[in-house]
Amino acid sequence: MNRLPDTELVYIPGGTLITATPEEGRALAMAIARHTIHNIQPDLDPLKAGRKVYSANPDSLIAAGQVVAIEFQTIAAANNYWR
């Protein structure tokens, strides 16, 4: 098994949901979504193989976008929407 490094297996990179800006909050949403997948499948080889498939499939891209949207709801609420 070609195991991902531990830094890719942290659930919440940085350890907090609070960010300075919406842009950083969105980057965190993407990172959290990605690290969840890494924890379910920590072997880099099937991840790389899967990447080729889903990144060329519009339905998969839409589904991935939906997960990020849900993660971002949580982070945006945590930051009082950066009002």
Add this chain to the structure above:
Amino acid sequence: MNRLPDTELVYIPGGTLITATPEEGRALAMAIARHTIHNIQPDLDPLKAGRKVYSANPDSLIAAGQVVAIEFQTIAAANNYWR
């Protein structure tokens, strides 16, 4: 790789969730959803190819509409629903 320009890769165009009107909030929801896809797949060629497929597939259109609906929930809350 036919890489998208950097302006298409910003996560939150304009850098804020606050908008003057619901119409602008909805446009932002669509932009954020689109830019997420761009960040997952920054190569314009598979995006263009995928566009032909999903824009003619009602199930894909419904799924895309759902992602926008979720993004809009966040933006509408951020703006206190423009009450």
Add this chain to the structure above:
Amino acid sequence: MNRLPDTELVYIPGGTLITATPEEGRALAMAIARHTIHNIQPDLDPLKAGRKVYSANPDSLIAAGQVVAIEFQTIAAANNYWR
């Protein structure tokens, strides 16, 4: 391209999430969901072709119903649930 009229491409018909009644709020949820699809695919021909397919497919109808449910969550919250 058989382009939809501009009135079908407004994101938030009426420009507000506030409605007098739950019934009107639900109608707005359906309109917003539909106009999102129109903005992603503004050509009437593939929309009409897709309509025949999805309106006879129970899974597509369930998926469409889910999008309306999510839009309605936002509108109902905006209206303090018409309490």
Add this chain to the structure above:
Amino acid sequence: MNRLPDTELVYIPGGTLITATPEEGRALAMAIARHTIHNIQPDLDPLKAGRKVYSANPDSLIAAGQVVAIEFQTIAAANNYWR
């Protein structure tokens, strides 16, 4: 076309999200979900044909259950969870 009666096409049966009990709230969630489908497809014949298909398909039943769950979130919030 074998059109559904108008009573099946009202979006929010009863015209309010407020109910006396959680049981009635859940029944309303199911009715709203069903009436949305009716408004998208108001012809009884494809609905009846689709019913045979989806009610015997576990994935369709799970998807239908998800829509009801989302509608119920809105109704439960409207009723302050009947606390």
Add this chain to the structure above:
Amino acid sequence: MNRLPDTELVYIPGGTLITATPEEGRALAMAIARHTIHNIQPDLDPLKAGRKVYSANPDSLIAAGQVVAIEFQTIAAANNYWR
């Protein structure tokens, strides 16, 4: 038709969203999700046949888990998260 007993067709078993503990709240979420399916399909025979299919299919199990997660969001909010 091999109809489920009436106890399996109540929408909200116990008639309230309030529970003593998170564990009981989660059990209620599962019961509500299951009873929704029962109300859509009250014939035990297709339910039993479907059970064999979906309980051996990881995608179906993930989808079922998602419905429970959504029901639990509502119940957890109703109980102020048992803080």
Add this chain to the structure above:
Amino acid sequence: MNRLPDTELVYIPGGTLITATPEEGRALAMAIARHTIHNIQPDLDPLKAGRKVYSANPDSLIAAGQVVAIEFQTIAAANNYWR
């Protein structure tokens, strides 16, 4: 049947939604999601067989990630987002 041990069938491991950190909250979200699947399918053999399938399928991984995202919304709200 190769039944999972009782510890894998508790709905809410630890019995509370309150955690010290976002990292622990995310771990709890993953555990709750997993235990829900265990309760629907408590036989280890089909779970192990399914694991091979879904962990190599990007669409399944995205769907699993979505369930965790929804569970985490609840847990993050319960903890006032660890602000």
